[in-house]
Amino acid sequence: MPPAQQPSTRQPSTRRPYHHGDLRRAILTAALDVIAADGPSALSLRDLARRAGVSHAAPAHHFKDRTGLLTAIAAEGFGLLAHTLNEAADLKDAGVRYVRFAREHPAHFQVMFTPELLRADDLELTTARALAGDALRGAVSAVRPESLGIDTRLAGVAAWSLAHGFATLLLSHNLDGPVGDKDPEEVFRTLAAMLFRTES
Amino acid sequence: MPPAQQPSTRQPSTRRPYHHGDLRRAILTAALDVIAADGPSALSLRDLARRAGVSHAAPAHHFKDRTGLLTAIAAEGFGLLAHTLNEAADLKDAGVRYVRFAREHPAHFQVMFTPELLRADDLELTTARALAGDALRGAVSAVRPESLGIDTRLAGVAAWSLAHGFATLLLSHNLDGPVGDKDPEEVFRTLAAMLFRTES
DNA sequence: AGGGCAATCTTGTCAGTGTCAAGTTTTGCG
DNA sequence: CGCAAAACTTGACACTGACAAGATTGCCCT
The missing domain is CATH 1.10.10 (Arc Repressor Mutant, subunit A)
Structure with a gap:
């Protein structure tokens, strides 16, 4: 169908306006x-x-570019991710939010972690990514250092790997069998409990 | 440069043969x-x-297709992965081999887990993937069920998620900071020890 | 041995794509 | 009010994947 000319602003005239609006x-x-x-x-x-x-x-x-479009998407994604991670109660909650973000914004997630599609030196991208990194590190450092193994740095890598791997496999339909019709976030909560023998 | 005509079979004549050879x-x-x-x-x-x-x-x-080429690559990758996983000593070794595979065959790895690029019903792909799945399940079921949490199924998902996430983040250069110049496989061994409190 | 058939590779073509350059319309601000 | 910049269009070029039809070669079968 012809794209149903939506004035969306201005005159309700029949012809599509020269400017789109947004x-x-x-x-x-x-x-x-x-x-x-x-x-x-x-x-x-x-x-x-x-x-x-x-x-x-x-x-x-x-x-500007195809690359520019994808870079804008990735930057937006890192911003959204940073926002939700900053509201996490603890590390496990951060992991659950990470998985939820991947499920609710699969396109963002996929583009964010495909660097060859992005303009690596883009300012908005690098700052948004840094914000998300800070949020993640914050969630990791909030847990008491005794409960995890030795290095908090490594504990962060472990948590990130677990959440990222679970989210990635989920999006690529590689967990359809094991997870089945269960709630993926609930399944992940169980996995997180296996990694860190902390509360709950 | 003009692709340096390699006869590679037959006559050492100066002109490139009609058939490539391989x-x-x-x-x-x-x-x-x-x-x-x-x-x-x-x-x-x-x-x-x-x-x-x-x-x-x-x-x-x-x-046949661009999709056909990528499907062939994915099938080859699953075959290689199944082969190396079948030789794993235990679950942790399987994880290390998983990470090593991703590092040694980054192109295979990337294509294997990008389903929208593949012909999902391709026979060679599905059988190779099934072989790799069997190998992974075998490595998981080899560990004594007491040492992991409740469900072996979930333990498998946890192990796969950890290895897959670590490998993915590694390939997308998201662990360059934390891992630094250390051997990634050694780092992963530490992470695996955090997940399963089993031997070594 | 040799005839023919299928596999392999080539040439030609078409629609679709990203990107650049130059022109047109509109907005908004001094 | 006028004018510069922003938003969008039109046109063009090189490149790509895919298909069709023809050329060349290896190989099998009698």
């Missing part, structure tokens, strides 16, 4: 849909432009 | 190089053909 956001959400469904390799700037009802070169004005 | 393997290894360097999205069938010194349509005869 093209940047429209392209971003369309891209997230495509990536969540078929992965980043299925992403086409021209297709996104068609979905938004604009010309094929319009996205370039907001993101 | 084009399938040549394309595969070239693809692995490209993927290891710049990820699957940088893969171009025409570029691989140029590297092998054949025409742009030659690869299609061996792999």
